[in-house]
Amino acid sequence: xxxxxxxxxxxxxxxxxxxxxxxERQQIENSIQxxxxxxxxxxxxxxxxxxxxxxxxxxxxxxxxxxxSEPSDIRGTQIVFIDRPNKKDPQLIxxxxxxxxxxxxxxxxxxxxxxxxxxxxxxEQSLSxxxxxxxxxxxxxWWTIRSTDPNHKxxxxxxxxxxxxxxxxxxxxxxxxxxxxLKRLTVENTREQDGRVIPIKTRMENHKKGTQTILEIxxxxxxxxxxxxxxxxxxxxxxxxxx
Amino acid sequence: xIKLLFSASLRASPILELDSQAIVYQNTNxxxxxxxxxxxxxxxxxxxxxxxxxxxxxxxALVLQGWELEYQHxxxxxxxxxxxxxxxxxxxxxLSDLDTLNGTDQSLGPSIHPSIxxxxxxxxxxxxxxxxxxxxxxxxxxxxxDRLGIYGSHWSLVTPNQAESIAANAQDWSGDWLTEAWLHSxxxxxxxxxxxxPIPSLYFQEAPDYGDFTLQAKWDSVAISxxxxxxxxxxxxxxxxxxxxLADYLQSERIPTSLELNDVNEALVxxxxxxxxxxxxxGADVSTTISIFGLRGEFLYQSNRTLPLxxxxxxxGGYISAGIALDTLWDxxxxxxxxxxxxxxxxSSQSWLEASETVQIASLLRIGLxxxxxxxxxxxxxxxxxxxxxQVGLDFPIRxxxxxxxxxxxxxxxxxxxxPLVYSGGVIGYWQDEDYLSLHLQWKPNQSxx
Numbered sequence: 001x002x003x004x005x006x007x008x009x010x011x012x013x014x015x016x017x018x019x020x021x022x023x024e025r026q027q028i029e030n031s032i033q034x035x036x037x038x039x040x041x042x043x044x045x046x047x048x049x050x051x052x053x054x055x056x057x058x059x060x061x062x063x064x065x066x067x068x069s070e071p072s073d074i075r076g077t078q079i080v081f082i083d084r085p086n087k088k089d090p091q092l093i094x095x096x097x098x099x100x101x102x103x104x105x106x107x108x109x110x111x112x113x114x115x116x117x118x119x120x121x122x123x124e125q126s127l128s129x130x131x132x133x134x135x136x137x138x139x140x141x142w143w144t145i146r147s148t149d150p151n152h153k154x155x156x157x158x159x160x161x162x163x164x165x166x167x168x169x170x171x172x173x174x175x176x177x178x179x180x181x182l183k184r185l186t187v188e189n190t191r192e193q194d195g196r197v198i199p200i201k202t203r204m205e206n207h208k209k210g211t212q213t214i215l216e217i218x219x220x221x222x223x224x225x226x227x228x229x230x231x232x233x234x235x236x237x238x239x240x241x242x243x
Numbered sequence: 244x245i246k247l248l249f250s251a252s253l254r255a256s257p258i259l260e261l262d263s264q265a266i267v268y269q270n271t272n273x274x275x276x277x278x279x280x281x282x283x284x285x286x287x288x289x290x291x292x293x294x295x296x297x298x299x300x301x302x303x304a305l306v307l308q309g310w311e312l313e314y315q316h317x318x319x320x321x322x323x324x325x326x327x328x329x330x331x332x333x334x335x336x337x338l339s340d341l342d343t344l345n346g347t348d349q350s351l352g353p354s355i356h357p358s359i360x361x362x363x364x365x366x367x368x369x370x371x372x373x374x375x376x377x378x379x380x381x382x383x384x385x386x387x388x389d390r391l392g393i394y395g396s397h398w399s400l401v402t403p404n405q406a407e408s409i410a411a412n413a414q415d416w417s418g419d420w421l422t423e424a425w426l427h428s429x430x431x432x433x434x435x436x437x438x439x440x441p442i443p444s445l446y447f448q449e450a451p452d453y454g455d456f457t458l459q460a461k462w463d464s465v466a467i468s469x470x471x472x473x474x475x476x477x478x479x480x481x482x483x484x485x486x487x488x489l490a491d492y493l494q495s496e497r498i499p500t501s502l503e504l505n506d507v508n509e510a511l512v513x514x515x516x517x518x519x520x521x522x523x524x525x526g527a528d529v530s531t532t533i534s535i536f537g538l539r540g541e542f543l544y545q546s547n548r549t550l551p552l553x554x555x556x557x558x559x560g561g562y563i564s565a566g567i568a569l570d571t572l573w574d575x576x577x578x579x580x581x582x583x584x585x586x587x588x589x590x591s592s593q594s595w596l597e598a599s600e601t602v603q604i605a606s607l608l609r610i611g612l613x614x615x616x617x618x619x620x621x622x623x624x625x626x627x628x629x630x631x632x633x634q635v636g637l638d639f640p641i642r643x644x645x646x647x648x649x650x651x652x653x654x655x656x657x658x659x660x661x662x663p664l665v666y667s668g669g670v671i672g673y674w675q676d677e678d679y680l681s682l683h684l685q686w687k688p689n690q691s692x693x
Contacts, residue, residue: 041615047640071644072258072282072687082465089465090532097358099331101468104572105532112574115615209613236463237377240331241322241370 015133015145031055034219042210056229063234078239094239101236117204117213166197194222258282261686269678274299288314311363324368329361334528334539337605338583340564341526341543346387352398377461384454386477417497467531477519485555486510522547539568553595553665560589575611596670601627630656630672648683
């Protein structure tokens with residue numbers, strides 16, 4: 001009887017609810033993560049970057065502060081995102097060579113994140129509210145949902161494959177405006193920690209350029225007290241002071 | 244303190260960087276520059292050393308181009324920072340007049356990256372932050388100075404060829420043949436009184452006094468930042484003046500008579516004076532966004548700035564400048580445009596290498612190419628002096644830690660004058676015979692060396 005009720009509930013779930021649930025499941029509360037980013041060129045040559053990312057979630061916004069430690073030519077580069085639903089804030093990049101904060105806005109936000117195959121916009125976790133979601137495919141293990149946003153600058157639509165088991169999106173295919181597959185995001189490894197499923201290894205393949213970017217979380221602390229992540233940390237002044 | 248830093252250095256892992264550069268100038272001279280950068284970083288302090296080895300015309304020099312050391316300590320909202328540091332004021336990257344707290348290394352030629360151009364200097368800063376406002380008070384005990392080649396180097400105010408040209412012209416000057424020997428002693432005295440190495444490694448040291456004081460108040464949010472600045476400081480650029488008696492002979496192109504020799508000998512005791520006048524500086528800057536562009540602006544009023552005049556003379560007076568910058572970033576591409584209006588409040592028609600009033604424009608376009616390589620185009624122009632430069636560069640990684648950078652620079656300006664001390668263009672045009680091609684090989688390991 002319980003099983004029937006459960007199946008009936010899932011059957012009734014709208015694609016929008018699945019996506020929203022997946023976004024919510026992906027959302028990490030206050031945390032400090034150390035991440036290795038590996039850039040793979042078309043020829044297979046690799047380049048590695050290390051950074052620490054601090055995330056703070058409040059009722060109004062998700063704030064992230066990133067600081068690169070390797071390699072030496074980008075060491076000290078800092079990035080601040082303020083991700084608010086239905087609002088676009090400029091992203092801040094501190095350039096240590098110039099000792100200046102650069103604001104990135106509008107179309108520039110769709111640009112590459114530190115030379116990787118992720119755009120700044122790809123890293124944002126919130127939905128704009130303008131998306132429409134339709135169920136493309138469903139089987140015993142997966143939902144595949146197509147999302148479109150008429151105002152999105154980079155993609156015609158994107159197709160998300162969500163596990164019914166843990167409601168984590170394991171694959172996202174991003175389609176260019178000419179309806180060709182542009183990029184594919186794959187979650188290759190997850191870890192359960194403090195009751196949450198954390199994507200530990202994520203790969204973004206750029207089908208147009210033939211390049212790949214792999215993000216691997218090497219350390220993660222969840223449920224970090226807000227005092228360790230003061231609001232002041234997500235400001236230009238903090239970035240300049242922590243050159 | 245030194246013991247603490249030394250023991251902490253042993254604990255911290257050093258990061259090494261090597262850069263080897265060969266520069267071929269238009270006049271076929273070849274210069275080799277090898278740079279080693281070693282840096283350490285711990286939680287409360289960081290330090291780095293930039294050692295430059297230069298070889299030019301069979302002469303070699305080893306220069307500690309810059310060393311940086313910063314220690315910081317916090318007591319709640321109050322922070323103390325001290326050390327040999329670089330500070331940033333203002334918002335313009337290339338044309339800034341506000342960002343001059345540190346001296347700059349002018350001995351390396353034009354279009355040097357700002358991070359290398361600035362010479363770290365001892366600075367003590369006390370700052371506090373409340374809400375979105377930050378207030379900083381800094382003391383620079385030794386007053387920073389520009390590193391400037393005056394005579395005898397590629398990028399000096401009087402290059403070797405120009406000195407020879409002046410001497411050759413002087414052979415035709417009118418005057419008493421008995422005093423012709425004066426010419427030789429003039430040039431000998433000038434050469435002895437100023438640094439004249441092909442590779443200037445030193446700059447003039449003014450006797451230390453009470454130092455410079457600066458105050459900075461900044462307000463910021465994610466969308467917009469602004470700041471106001473005030474400073475009582477020595478000018479970073481030296482005021483260089485040839486003794487007026489000697490300048491008069493240069494201007495009138497004549498050799499002194501035997502009756503004037505006493506005056507000349509007195510002038511030759513101290514033929515060139517070099518000092519760094521003090522001035523007030525008041526400035527403001529703002530940074531925000533407009534459409535897809537980052538928008539930045541800055542303003543400066545300086546109570547006393549030296550305008551160089553012909554025949555190595557100088558004139559002091561007030562100065563204002565205002566600049567604006569636009570930039571946009573997309574994919575791996577960057578476009579930046581800066582423009583600055585500058586005006587000496589006490590103008591002169593006899594100005595040399597700098598106009599009393601001008602608009603300068605600089606731009607940069609960096610384009611991402613396949614295989615993680617980049618093409619960079621840079622240009623700058625001074626509308627009043629009708630001079631400028633264009634530079635093209637291509638960098639590409641050959642392995643993950645090694646990269647190659649090819650660069651070519653073209654300098655242009657009004658035609659060279661027979662007498663360089665009256666040249667009508669700006670300093671870039673003054674160096675127009677120094678077009679160059681350069682090849683960099685850079686090694687930047689991903690991780691700590693040890």
